[in-house]
Amino acid sequence: xxxxLEWVSVLSAMFAVWYSLIGGYVKHPLIEKxxxxxxxxxxxxxxxxxxxxVTVVLYRVFTFNNCEEAAKELQxxxxxxxxxxxxxxxxx
Amino acid sequence: MAAxxxxxxxxxxxxxxxxxxxxxxxxxxxxxxWLIMKYLDNSGYDFEVIIIDDGSPDGTLDVAKQLxxxxxxxxxxxxxxxxxxxxGTAYVHGMKHATxxxxxxxxxxxxxxxxxIPQFIELQQEQDYDLVSGTRYKDGGGVYGWDFKxxxxxxxxxxxxxxxxxxxxxxxxxxxxxxxKDVLQKLIDSCVxxxxxxxxxxxxxxxxxxxxxxxxxxxxxxxVYGESKLGGSEIVQFAKALLYLFATT
Numbered sequence: 001x002x003x004x005l006e007w008v009s010v011l012s013a014m015f016a017v018w019y020s021l022i023g024g025y026v027k028h029p030l031i032e033k034x035x036x037x038x039x040x041x042x043x044x045x046x047x048x049x050x051x052x053x054v055t056v057v058l059y060r061v062f063t064f065n066n067c068e069e070a071a072k073e074l075q076x077x078x079x080x081x082x083x084x085x086x087x088x089x090x091x092x
Numbered sequence: 093m094a095a096x097x098x099x100x101x102x103x104x105x106x107x108x109x110x111x112x113x114x115x116x117x118x119x120x121x122x123x124x125x126w127l128i129m130k131y132l133d134n135s136g137y138d139f140e141v142i143i144i145d146d147g148s149p150d151g152t153l154d155v156a157k158q159l160x161x162x163x164x165x166x167x168x169x170x171x172x173x174x175x176x177x178x179x180g181t182a183y184v185h186g187m188k189h190a191t192x193x194x195x196x197x198x199x200x201x202x203x204x205x206x207x208x209i210p211q212f213i214e215l216q217q218e219q220d221y222d223l224v225s226g227t228r229y230k231d232g233g234g235v236y237g238w239d240f241k242x243x244x245x246x247x248x249x250x251x252x253x254x255x256x257x258x259x260x261x262x263x264x265x266x267x268x269x270x271x272x273k274d275v276l277q278k279l280i281d282s283c284v285x286x287x288x289x290x291x292x293x294x295x296x297x298x299x300x301x302x303x304x305x306x307x308x309x310x311x312x313x314x315x316v317y318g319e320s321k322l323g324g325s326e327i328v329q330f331a332k333a334l335l336y337l338f339a340t341t
Contacts (some may be wrong), residue, residue: 003257061243
């Protein structure tokens, strides 16, 4: 099964549950009491997920390791390499 | 005890072929070769470096020849091509001449530091992984020289990719990896993408074939010499490849 099919099947299962709740196929006092909430629940899910995504991505951007040490170490090694290679007779 | 001796004998027969595709890397090539020698020559691992130069007009091949004279033609192999033909075919070309049973691919612009190669090898040996990928996104890894925008695009793209494809690897567009030779051959044969999204397809196909993947955090120091580019066309290419893989794998 491709990833696309996986998404389609999970989303349609969720849609079926949601539709049976708002369409009145399942009867329960709790459902009737919260019908407005159920109606907009997909939007709430999407908004919450969007918030989660933005938070995670921004957190990862700000905590992205900057590797200052690695850059400094590389600069030193480049200088060392150039000197050593010149000694070995390399013409840059 | 006996097992240890047996293991070390197996290890001794392993050979690592490092493929270095180059295009106008006259400045960087000597440094990268020097670093490879520094970190691998005393490690005891058997290795060779295969330089695949795509007819660079800046004389990269000339520098490569000088390096071959310095370090010997058993360690440095030159397999140049007439003109720029793309990364995927460069690996195929290099692999044809590789005598190792493991292939290491890396960029020659100094963004991939050879000091991580021994870590790749150790991790591969510990778990007998089919491939080991360097990752900028795990603890201990990172990047240097990226501004906020670049980091945001990178992290955002990575988040979406992880969500849609669940690849089982954290760095999909990185190209610092170690492969078993037959594994790399199979992956290249099954990949259709060109350009840098090729790296992403390789690791997604690896998941599809249920190859095992190990990861080593790497520090990625963006181009010391020359310019690194990430423009609109790269982003479009990436989005296309993502959707293609989403719908087909």
